[in-house]
Amino acid sequence: MNQSENQIIKSYKEFWTRFVDVKGRSHRPDYWHPFWINMVISTILGVLSGGILSSIFGLAIMIPSFTVMVRRLHDTNRSMLFAIISYVSGIIVMVAMFIFFFGAILAANDSSGAALSILFILGVLGFIAAIAISIYVIYLLVLPGDQAPNNYGSGGSNQTLPEESVQHEVQI
Structure with missing residues (x-):
């Protein structure tokens, strides 16, 4: 392998x-x-x-x-808050779709259309906010990790070799 x-x-x-x-x-x-x-x-x-x-x-x-x-x-030295916000943004998308769906049903019964326009705007704004949050969190997940130990410990994805292994490789 x-x-x-x-x-x-x-x-x-x-x-x-x-x-x-x-x-x-x-x-x-x-x-x-x-x-x-x-x-x-x-x-x-x-x-x-x-x-x-x-x-x-x-x-x-x-x-x-x-x-x-x-x-x-x-x-990448970011807190758990970004993961929570990412999961909440998924809930925001579902709620926005729910609001829009039921807004369309309410608007069908409302001759003025005011309910539809308000719910449509809320649904679109919620959807756009959730997409923006998701794109930002994906960006954070793609970033290389810190080389040095950070607030959350050592052993990051961008960590350099310890000095002992560098000296060992040079001697060989």
Whole structure:
């Protein structure tokens, strides 16, 4: 097995073994490998079961996905608040769609259309805010980690080799 296959397996194993651990830091591969693996698994389960197993799998990975996002944000010296805001933005999108849907029903009964315009504007603004938040959090997740130890520990994704290993490599 080559190094990249080892990294994929290690990252996915760590995704599940540290499923409630929000302390410390996670490398970029520790976040992105489980992300794409879970996307593939969810897609396959969705195709095979019409979405039922995919939904159950989505609930099963909700907490580990949140905690690995927190650790990844810690690697860039950001707090858990950004992960919470990211999850809340998803709720904002659902609420905005809910408001717009029921606003359309209310507007059908309202001849003036005032209810529709207000709910439409609220729905669009909520959707735009949630998308902007999501894009910013994705940007933070893509950033390289701090080289030096930060507020959340050492061992970041951009960490340089310790001096002992550099001296050892030079001697060989």
